[in-house]
Amino acid sequence: MKPQMFLENARMSARSIAGNMVRSILTALGVMIGVAAVIILVALGNGAQQSVEANLTALGANLMIVYSGEPRGAALVRTNTAGIRPTITPADVAMIESLPPEWVNAVAPTSTANGQLKYENRNVAATVTGTGISYPEVRNFFPVYGEFFTQADVDNRNRVVTIGMQIYRDLFPEGVDPLGRTIRINGISFRVTGIMEEKGSPAQDAAVFIPVSTFQRSISGLANYQLVNIQAASPEIMRDLQAHLEQELLRLHRLPSMEVADFYIANQLDLLATVQGVTGTFTVLLAGIAAISLVVGGIGIMNIMLVSVTERTREIGVRMAMGARGRDIMIQFLTEAVILSVGGGLIGVGIGLGGSWGARTLARTAAAVTVDSVALAFGFSLVIGLFFGSYPAWRASRLNPIEALRYE
Amino acid sequence: MIALKEVHRHYHMGPTVVRALDGVSVEVEQGEFVAVTGPSGSGKSTLMNIIGCLDQPDSGSYHLNGDAVEDLIPDRLADVRNRSIGFVFQNFNLLPRLTALENVEVPLVYGGMARRERHRRARLMLERVGLADRSGHRPNELSGGQRQRVAIARALATDPAILLADEPTGALDSRTGEEVMELFQELNREGATIVLVTHEADVAAHARRTIHILDGKVSR
Numbered sequence: 196m197k198p199q200m201f202l203e204n205a206r207m208s209a210r211s212i213a214g215n216m217v218r219s220i221l222t223a224l225g226v227m228i229g230v231a232a233v234i235i236l237v238a239l240g241n242g243a244q245q246s247v248e249a250n251l252t253a254l255g256a257n258l259m260i261v262y263s264g265e266p267r268g269a270a271l272v273r274t275n276t277a278g279i280r281p282t283i284t285p286a287d288v289a290m291i292e293s294l295p296p297e298w299v300n301a302v303a304p305t306s307t308a309n310g311q312l313k314y315e316n317r318n319v320a321a322t323v324t325g326t327g328i329s330y331p332e333v334r335n336f337f338p339v340y341g342e343f344f345t346q347a348d349v350d351n352r353n354r355v356v357t358i359g360m361q362i363y364r365d366l367f368p369e370g371v372d373p374l375g376r377t378i379r380i381n382g383i384s385f386r387v388t389g390i391m392e393e394k395g396s397p398a399q400d401a402a403v404f405i406p407v408s409t410f411q412r413s414i415s416g417l418a419n420y421q422l423v424n425i426q427a428a429s430p431e432i433m434r435d436l437q438a439h440l441e442q443e444l445l446r447l448h449r450l451p452s453m454e455v456a457d458f459y460i461a462n463q464l465d466l467l468a469t470v471q472g473v474t475g476t477f478t479v480l481l482a483g484i485a486a487i488s489l490v491v492g493g494i495g496i497m498n499i500m501l502v503s504v505t506e507r508t509r510e511i512g513v514r515m516a517m518g519a520r521g522r523d524i525m526i527q528f529l530t531e532a533v534i535l536s537v538g539g540g541l542i543g544v545g546i547g548l549g550g551s552w553g554a555r556t557l558a559r560t561a562a563a564v565t566v567d568s569v570a571l572a573f574g575f576s577l578v579i580g581l582f583f584g585s586y587p588a589w590r591a592s593r594l595n596p597i598e599a600l601r602y603e
Numbered sequence: 604m605i606a607l608k609e610v611h612r613h614y615h616m617g618p619t620v621v622r623a624l625d626g627v628s629v630e631v632e633q634g635e636f637v638a639v640t641g642p643s644g645s646g647k648s649t650l651m652n653i654i655g656c657l658d659q660p661d662s663g664s665y666h667l668n669g670d671a672v673e674d675l676i677p678d679r680l681a682d683v684r685n686r687s688i689g690f691v692f693q694n695f696n697l698l699p700r701l702t703a704l705e706n707v708e709v710p711l712v713y714g715g716m717a718r719r720e721r722h723r724r725a726r727l728m729l730e731r732v733g734l735a736d737r738s739g740h741r742p743n744e745l746s747g748g749q750r751q752r753v754a755i756a757r758a759l760a761t762d763p764a765i766l767l768a769d770e771p772t773g774a775l776d777s778r779t780g781e782e783v784m785e786l787f788q789e790l791n792r793e794g795a796t797i798v799l800v801t802h803e804a805d806v807a808a809h810a811r812r813t814i815h816i817l818d819g820k821v822s823r
Contacts, residue, residue, distance in 0.1 A: 200712075200715070203712050510698055512696075513692075514698075515657075515681065516655070516684060517684070517685065517690070517713055518682065518684045518710055518713040518714060519713050520677070520678045520713075523713060596657045600692070
């Protein structure tokens with residue numbers, strides 16, 4: 196086949212498509228919708244994945260948590276740890292704090308309890324969190340007004356509290372500056388040092404933070420900690436650090452294995468991997484559903500191409516009489532099918548990009564278009580044109596010229 | 604130019620065998636203008652299809668321009684049609700979406716001629732049938748006679764060995780038909796070899812020789 200024949204075929208196909216514009220658009224509509232659906236749904240799936248990942252990362256960089264109690268699966272952050280019997284001893288914490296800075300950046304031993312807050316005649320229930328001064332850094336959660344309590348407060352078991360944004364709103368009348376004011380936690384007076392930033396999660400916004408030493412003496416009366424928040428030095432060190440901690444804590448607790456351990460360790464990477472697995476499956480599922488509509492669009496193209504071959508039987512006969520070979524006829528109709536599906540695919544890409552943009556800006560949904568999904572959807576439309584166009588084209592090429600010329 | 608020897612073509616229609624051509628031998632020399640006549644069902648259409656390389660004989664031989672074409676594969680047959688045969692049909696069979704010029708170009712496209720050369724040649728052919736000023740018109744903007752002239756220009760485009768016309772005046776009124784026949788005579792005078800298939804005696808009278816087919820055989 197001479198290369199110029201491809202050009203001639205493309206020209207003939209374009210002409211016949213343009214000559215039947217309404218039908219051509221309707222034919223390509225299936226592929227258009229299919230391609231747009233693949234791009235938009237994959238964008239939504241990816242957007243969901245990215246926002247979940249962003250939320251997880253916002254919990255704190257390279258976060259690892261040692262919990263009291265039996266292993267509870269992959270939950271990194273338990274929303275309510277109050278009421279768990281603390282099994283992590285001061286010796287455990289001392290061991291973790293003694294690890295080299297190449298392994299651990301910061302450590303915040305923590306315990307929580309449910310508490311009743313009171314300011315003047317106002318009463319609010321809150322999670323009371325006793326922790327160390329590294330807590331804001333480890334959990335990526337900082338004060339926006341005033342300051343977090345200090346190391347001196349921890350050393351001296353001072354009765355100071357840094358309050359969550361929701362607590363500030365619920366406890367203080369409008370216009371009252373809470374800094375330096377005294378609130379009561381379970382009847383004990385605490386001086387307010389600052390307000391934490393708003394995170395949008397009740398577990399963080401409806402909590403108050405006090406020095407862990409004060410917590411042990413005034414709230415729980417226990418020397419053990421419920422959990423230890425750890426910031427690992429790097430993501431690469433995570434797995435080794437976890438293994439080392441498990442080994443050392445088992446030794447300190449005189450326990451033979453993790454199966455019977457009274458603590459467990461969760462890390463951000465594992466949780467991220469789990470979430471990515473789930474949202475990845477979700478995205479593939481969406482893409483699969485959209486791909487079905489692409490296939491249906493392809494069947495639509497085949498249907499119309501078969502009709503078109505029948506309608507143009509006489510034209511095919513004339514072309515054969517003029518010297519067209521079966522291959523020439525085949526390529527002409529195949530080119531037509533591919534132009535329809537690829538044209539539909541291109542418009543579909545446009546609709547998909549526009550739709551994703553609309554979802555992001557108008558509906559404020561997380562939608563992230565990936566180059567992969569655009570390339571995949573477009574490539575798929577090309578394959579569909581070739582696949583579903585080949586049978587009608589083959590039928591056209593096999594027509595008997597005498598019968599085709601006689602066809603009314 | 605055309606030499607058919609003892610050509611047989613049989614069709615099986617259920618249990619009966621139709622002997623459309625039953626031992627036909629025909630020779631046409633270069634520059635001849637031959638009419639093939641016969642009543643409908645006589646086998647003249649089958650003969651035309653075989654001469655036009657649209658169909659092949661079951662037995663017998665067919666030489667076109669000295670080459671045996673009775674056993675060619677379909678692709679080679681398509682090439683022979685492209686180079687050596689110019690078809691003129693009763694119903695013109697122009698492609699409705701193409702202009703007159705583009706219709707004339709169709710056989711040149713399949714012959715692989717470059718675009719510029721093709722335009723030049725197609726224009727020349729339209730000039731030859733007197734339709735140079737209609738080259739941009741589509742078939743439905745042309746009269747019956749003009750359409751048949753475009754079809755003749757298309758048939759001439761690849762400079763074929765023979766023009767094969769099947770009832771070329773069948774869809775035209777008698778005056779226009781007469782004009783088309785005069786065009787054929789003129790082309791013949793300029794050297795074209797023409798085989799005309801018709802069942803009308805007065806159309807056949809324009810040819811210089813008549814071959815009469817009856818029941819699948821040459822009758823005189």
